[in-house]
Amino acid sequence: MAVSVLALLTLAACGTESGSGAGSGDGSGTVRTDLPLSGVHWSVSSLTVGGKKTTAPDGAHVEIDSAGRASGNLGCNRFTADVRVDGDTVTVGPDTTTGMACAEEVQRFEEALGRTFSGELRAAVAGEGAGRTLTLTAAGGDSIALASRPPAPLTGTAWKVTGLVSGDTASSLPAGTEGTAHLTLGKDGSVEGSLGCNSFHGKAAVSGSTITFGPLASTRKMCPGPEMALERELLAVLQDRATYRIEHRTLSLTAESGKGLDASAPSDGK
Known part of the structure; x- marks a missing residue:
């Protein structure tokens, strides 16, 4: 392999x-x-x-x-x-x-x-x-x-979503949505990005290993099935409180429901 x-x-x-x-x-x-x-x-x-x-x-x-x-x-x-x-x-x-x-x-x-x-x-x-x-x-x-590559900080990094998690099961993104979803956490407690179809922004308070997301505002476009499926999965993670872990240039977010996502820092280090 x-x-x-x-x-x-x-x-x-x-x-x-x-x-x-x-x-x-x-x-x-x-x-x-x-x-x-x-x-x-x-x-x-x-x-x-x-x-x-x-x-x-x-x-x-x-x-x-x-x-x-x-x-x-x-x-x-x-x-x-x-x-x-x-x-x-x-x-x-x-x-x-x-x-x-x-x-x-x-x-x-x-x-x-x-x-x-x-x-x-x-x-x-x-x-x-x-x-x-x-x-x-x-x-x-x-x-x-x-x-x-140097380690990537939690804030200021444009984290690109690379996978989804449900409990102990990891899965790839829906076909055709690779590279479409991303999120950036700001030092001012904000979060913004793309759900794979609609863009979004909102609040994200970091405390220890936990991020508490406030209500997210997003655009209202209708997109093909795979993009909308990805959007639903990501919204299930980016609501209320989630734990996070960073391993050098990889970010994992897990909501209390067990839904989660994996994301990576840009390969160019920016």
Whole structure:
């Protein structure tokens, strides 16, 4: 699965620490593979297969812990995987992924990642600090491009809705509504955005891990069935009180009813 792919990054995580010896970058774009990959949020930027470059789904990312375990999200399904690193060679082991049905375009992307990222891959890091990029290349030349991203704050971020939750069940957005719904919380206690069809605004008071939404005002357009279905689901979350959790660049909101949503910060970091 695509998930395993990201795991590859893990490999590098088990590599040597950064230093000033041979192979180190100087901040001028020199490629280096001695930088630690653990503790970094790597956003998947694109996948190149057979010379064709495809932009990754919003929210696609991988993180590597100090134990050499990779986990992340390809924009739909979550994954975990073990990897082995030998120098700049990454060997991907068995992975575990969720089995959520995704939009057709996202499923194609995940399948392409799964086919490309297997066996041995070459890892290369360029740049310094928050501007680092990671490239994983298969023997045939296909590759995945990733970039380090800073954490996203709750307020001021245009959170793009990527999934829905009902109790313990997660699901993708209704077909054709991907990328249409978003919300931005203001430092002044306001909230605004789009429900996938109608735009909205209102009040949102943050206290601890809870957001209390006031009545929302929205436009009154009638839209196709999938958009209206998404709107109903989101309104069930953005009413009264909801708990929130941020994991680096991913936001989860859960209402007292058990209805919830997952959202991601823009991949460009803005």
